[in-house]
Amino acid sequence: MPHLSWASAWRSAWSRFRRWDALPVVPWRETLIAPTLFALVLVATAPIDFLLFHSLAELFSIGVAITVFAVAWNTYPFTRRSFLLYLGCGYLWVAGLDLVHTLTYQGMGVFPIQGANVATQFWIAGRLYEAVLFLTAPLTLDRHVNPRIPLAAGGLMFAAVCALIATGHFPAAYVEGQGLTPFKIGAEYIVVLLLLASITLLWRRRAHMDPAVNRLVTIAIGLTIFAELAFTRYLQIVSIPMVIGHVLKFWSYWFVYIALVQFTLRNPFQILGPNTGAYDAFPECTALVDRRGIIRQVNRALRDAWGDRPLIGQPCHAVLHPRDLAQADCPVCQAIRQGTPAQGLELSHSDQGRWEEITLTPFFWSSRVEGMVHVARDVTERRRGEERLSQLAHHDPLTGRPNRLLFHARVTHALDRARRENTRIAVLFIDLDRFKQVNDTLGHGIGDRLLVETAARLESCVRQEDTVARLGGDEFTVLLEPLHQPADAARVAEKIVHALGQPFHLDGHPVTTGGSVGVSIYPEHGRDLGTLLHSADEAMYRAKQLGRGNYQFYSEEMTAGARERQTLKNGLQQAIDHSELRLYYQPQVEVESGRVVGVEALSRWRHPEKGILFPERFIPLAEETGLIASLDEWVLRTACLQGRRWRDQGFPLHVAVNVSGKDLARDDWIARLEAILKESGLDPASLELEVSEAWLMSGAERAVERLHELKRLGVRITIDHFGTGLSSLTYLKRLPLDKLKIDQSVLESALQDADDAAIIRAIIALGHTLDLKITAMGVSTDAQLAFLRGPDHNGAALGGGDEYQGFLYQPPLPAEELDRRLRESAVVRH
Template identity: 45%
Template sequence: MKIVASSIKADPSLVSAPANRSPRLLETLLANLDGMVYRRREDESWAMEFISEGCLALTGYLPEDLLMNQLVSYEQLIHADDRHMVRARIAESLSQQSRFEIEYRIVRADGQLRWVWERGVGIFNPDGSVDALEGFIQDITERKESNQALLEAERRYRSIFENAIEGVFQTTPSGAYIAVNPALARIYGYRSPEDLIVSLRDIRHQLYVENERRAEFMRLMEEEGSVSNFESRVYRRDGEIIWISENARAVHDEAGQLLFYEGTVEAITERKLYEAEIRHQATHDALTGLPNRTMLHNHLQRAIQIPRQKSALTAVVFVDLDQFKYINDSLGHQIGDELLKTVAQRLVSCVRDSDMVARQGGDEFVLVLENQADENSITEVMQRILTAVAKPWRAGDREFHITSSIGISRYPTDGRDVETLLKNADSAMYKAKERGRNNFQFFARWMDTQVSNRLEMLVSLRQALDKDEFKLFYQPKVSIADGSIIGAEALIRWQSPEQGMVAPDRFIPFAEEAGLIVPIGEWVLRTACAQNKAWQEAGLLQIPVAVNLSPRQLDQSLPDFVRKVLTESALSAQWLELEITENVVMKDAEKTVATLNALKQLGLKISVDDFGTGYSSLSYLRRFPVDALKIDKSFVRDIARDADSAAIVKAVISLAHILNLRVIAEGVEDHEQYNFLRQNGCDEVQGYYFGKPMSVADFTLRLQQEQSSEE
């Protein structure tokens, strides 16, 4: 290695090794340094008297280029913006006769900008004047860039922390806040993060409404080290109670000692209120506010499973209004609805708080009376009901006397399961009607007048498929944006030789009961797919046709059957939509998800029918591979005059769009309903306002007219 030096005699202080050691040792030491050793004059030119070979790696210049400023002076390499600072710092250190350390930028020979660290000292003459500067310069660009990256990361973290919508926190295990962001202060109602930290010193007692939630939080942290979606009720500073959801983890040091907890907080009060409203609407009748059939079945199931007092009875009471159809048809649905609400209030006034009054549907109510001592106590309640319902009722300037027919079944005497008890109470109610109405009857085995009719219905149904008595009608689905037909729903009808055209609500329950619904459902699917393919081959508008699925069809074999039908009909899966009811979806959610995923893989569409009448867990709804929610017509019917129904419809539309689902409203019968749905962002509609269910010939004509108008 060559050490370049000036012709000026080197200062002995540069050589620290004993004179008897080889100069080669000094050369080796300097060559191995990651940087440049120098000696330069303390004058205006800062001429270099000595430079080690590290100069080339550092500056891109050879040592002789800088020696005595032969090609360029080192000061010229210093970035122009830093030269004054470097001069000033060195001058200050020399004035104090102390070492100097400086970080600044240089411009290499190749134009690269590099950060360097220089450490040096002044060499003083005996008279105190400065003879020279000696020091070492090292490239620190990587460290500076790393520090800058850390600073930038910290700045970004701080920005996220300060501007996050969610609350962010760190707390001690004892329950005090160490750090919080402005969002958490706003959520909890404090003026600033500092205000929250100072004021809220005991999380368990000051924050949580239920102290055990903090205990549960601590238990999870100790056992699992984290919590996810941990929901609790907490107090805001002003005492208001809100819902929050927390995600947090325990932070430990390298020795495994717990330092603190950190996490995020989201305010979920609106969501919790919405879920509660959805749950209430799912289990309660929208018109009367009474429990609906779903809640009735669940309640009755629990009632017959709870251990009873010895000899105590549970009564299932079926109440049917005798003159309701006349009032509803002659005075209109609005008057009929008011009557139903009045009757609901009267029935509730006749029973204990522990009893249940539910609306079965239409003008039918079901009561569940638990822990009845004997038939006499049940009879007393029935007499109160007959009297209460029969009180005069006014509609405008007219007064009506409404009576009721009541049937009662008893557990365990008349049945040991929900279906049997309801069926037998229904049979007893029909016996009460047969005996002149405005009376009640206890069920007896011999009195079920419906048995023979049901048997006749079942026999006829078994023959209907073989005799080709079923027909499919098609109701158009219309785009709310432009009124064009974008789909159709296939609806089954029974052309019975004895009874004429029978609506599905009359024979489907019997088909379900007799196990005929699966072959009937298969016939519907085959017929609908074949008809849609026929329309396409005729050059008509290509639209998906929706087919309703029975709960009994929704099993693991369904995807294979659907695939077979599509193959047989040569219909592309994109033109088939399957509709399943909300209650069916939730009956066995895990099994349903698997079946629906298999169906979706075929390429067809899936919609949830009668949405809002059952109870869908939102967490499950996100998992179901469905394309659309279909709002039940019971809500659509009342949206123009009932605030609750309107709110439910708005909420369903909003929920569906959040989940990227289409919204279909059924049962649209007038412009007022259509206008409400259009203004609130509904996607599709169907109902009598756009077309009743039509025969194949009529729907074919409608498609032809639609196609002509588009052309």
Template identity: 40%
Template structure:
């Protein structure tokens, strides 16, 4: 049978088809090929017709295909596309093209024939490969993404089980990456991430797995290690590589990373636990300073369990009224009278006993409870201030603002609402912000503080001397007084440098027209020093520790002279 036996209508339809079409007889000879098949195969129609369809297959596959074709003609059944994967067609130039086929059957001049539709899948395969790549790789750095890393991790654990060789997981988090974005913009931040990926990739073995989990967090999987010492050496090597600055878009950017290390099987035997342990180690490294690596140690799990317990108990205490404010008197150095109090948070847990703010405040910050906690403190202080005013013992209450509170967009509105709700006199409320927080963004700090001052409250700059204030900024901040950090006050009698700093802070404050409050005063000698250098106010255990509100109320009443209880005047320096 030859192509002329094909009916004219069939020939027209075949020639117009966008896919390659072949008509093949029972012996596998090509009766008809359409123009699309010429383009797909690189053969002319004359070169194809009359030859075996096996011409499009490598030599090794021809015998198997002949058997399949013979079977088809024994019981011909139409077959749609999509049933055969990874099918390829060999072109005239020897290159292979991914294709898909559909089969139909007919008769030509009374003899059985097959109609083969052949579709070029090159573009489809490319799109599929692109989609697969995007689903498994980070779009910025080209590294394996979180999902792909998880697949590699599971496989590495299985191989380690069979080979009995250890593996290690490194979790890397860039130091102060937010600062890079803030200072130079996100475009430079993206370049930094790409540079980090390049440095890490160049330092690892071919079989190691590097991924970007998201943000500025990377992981390195070190399978089949000769020893765990090798993992430590890799951590140190990566630390050195990332500590070198890089120059991007005309600016030099300092790099650095905190690295956590966990090992299989010595630390844990499953991926989830290893990941958690590496994360603990990484946070331990961050706690030790910039550019440090740390290996997981069992006590880290215990510390995390304690933090989780503190978080849960703290949340219960907040929900059930288990917190209270105590108030530490602020006392005039010259006259000895109470001129204000500082509100300090106290927590006595029924099971854990008294828990210091140094333990639970960091937990509240990390868990996000600090904003709710800070709002509760403001609410309680405003209520207490109004109560003391109604009792005839008005006294200024100082409240510490957390960094998170200070950055809340509704802080000013919320404070105004609380003061109106409780009837709090604005001049009886003082807000304390640390010097470090104020100097983190002086322009933003000035804007927020001016809005707070407009409510009538006063502002104290807390922990002065521990940060790096610029005098040009400091004089622009609407601050009512400076507070000297207790770490300097504590040692003014034994450390000449601290004594010099305290004298300088007092002199600076007075130059700016600001009174000074010294914290942590515990001895008569410290008080004499402050009096000698004209510090206005002190607070500390020399006078009183932080006390419950009712005890402070008794102290305030005791200070009133006979006949003044009905017309008490505000007590502030």
């Protein structure tokens, strides 16, 4: 079994060693032709002229040794392999010793030296130095060696040997008539032992070497060992062992040369050669660059892209990277210099309008990065897609202006700069007036056009460095940066109010909206994003309260109002759920008979802390919180149920309910109305729906169609607040109306202005001509009622079926209170 184990180990070792013969990186046939021919010439020359044989053998070896030095020295800046440099520098001085050995050889006649001792001394010195060289070279495999050190050390050794031999202090190596001295023979065996130790050391440090180089150097050492053994066997200078030894020595030099050439020249090209085809298969432009950034190889895609322009040997930055990017600032060039891999480095060729993504993969040679595979992929389309996504993420898709996210980022950045530079900024909050009315009546297409035109007008009011953003819906914001003084913000706000107050012409529709603007300033009104926006929002809300179409700066007094509104917002849903909302009903009375013929349903909020709240306090809040739809439906259902109860009690009153344009624009609203009428059991003729004149004006065609749909249900239709927009008179004859309600403001001015009185008379006359009833709103004095009753009072001549409502007769009352009043009086028409 031990025998089998040793045999197996030997076979394994031999098979591993023989693998050099199958290495594809070494073309053995071409590599061995030259030395074989030289060896044959040497062997053929030896019997004819041994001096010529010796001279040729040594000169061939010296030439190879000097070539080894030249290749190692000149390729070191690229290979940075201390092992090969160390061998190259050592072989230069081995060649020097061999040269002196050749020139002092017996018969050369160059120096007046008799006998073979001096030549043999130089020979044995060369062999000893070569053995020490092989033994110490593996120690440099993982170390950096200054090239000058081995070169200088070898020079000192060469000078010392020459001095020792010249002064006779070097031991004799050959004695005429006796042959080799014990020193010579012993030295040859020492050389053999040193060489065996070198093989052992090479084997142990093989992990630090290229496998092919390791095997080639090992073969060279083995040939040197056999050569040394041959040199221990001759008795005469001219002998067969001498011939064999010189041939083997030449072969050992040759294998060292092949090892060096293999590593520094052939291997790189053999590695790159097959990869050239692989690179050509890459669709991306690919180049191999060295650590200095010089292009060494390119693939077909890059050649095709550049045409006939030269690339090899050019700096990659000059030909492949953007022209406007300095090399010192180029991240790709920095990675190449550092030898670090990189992925996803994007460069913009702005002059060509394209983007490239660069990937750098290190190119290793003997565990050292020697260059980079530079792959450039065109990512222009991807970048454009990303820019489009970024545009969508940070800009409003309708107007193209910054959205909430980008506006917040810009305000935050502006605040940072204002803090550093001790300057001001201003935030303006703009809300379009009557936008919902336009959107609901004229349609979303016109509403979208209005928003786009609004954004354009806002842009025309500010500087290029300012920001106009759309937060959503009809809300816009403006960032003024920098702001020199608050008066500058006031001037911009005034320009905005004026610009938005001008009519818009949208698809043939003249639309007048206006805008309310709130202004907050850093640092007076807030020191952070949230506070500034909140302050501007409060100021905008105050502008709306003051009649819309104006601007307001934030003030501390607004904070209390804001807290109150927020409290009401928070409690509105609870009010709906806990029946805090009530309907009050104001009687509508015939002018001539004084009978109650109907009621108008008006919502009230019985707040547990604030008492009775009127609609103008909470309806806008319901719109802001999205509760308006459920609130409107609750009002309609409650009013219909109450109207049915009154009819059951013998009070056939019609019930009037205000309907918003937003409700009328909903596709399912008429179906919901029909369901409520069926649920309550109220006769549709007893329900009176009041629509605003402004809604009719903003969307006449759609309004006509919608009102006809309502009329088919059997309900009555009234124009509320008639007289505030007389342009709607042209549509009256097309509308399926039952009644006109004269606005209170018109009635109040009629008593003091003859022109307004004439307007009311015209309205009443027009209504009677169209067979419409007239109801006067807000009648609170006897004088107003007298004016309405007709010619005897120099008034407006309301007819027998016309009505009025107001505090003169009764304020709005809860249903139960109105029940009691109806029972006590006999003024209900049966």
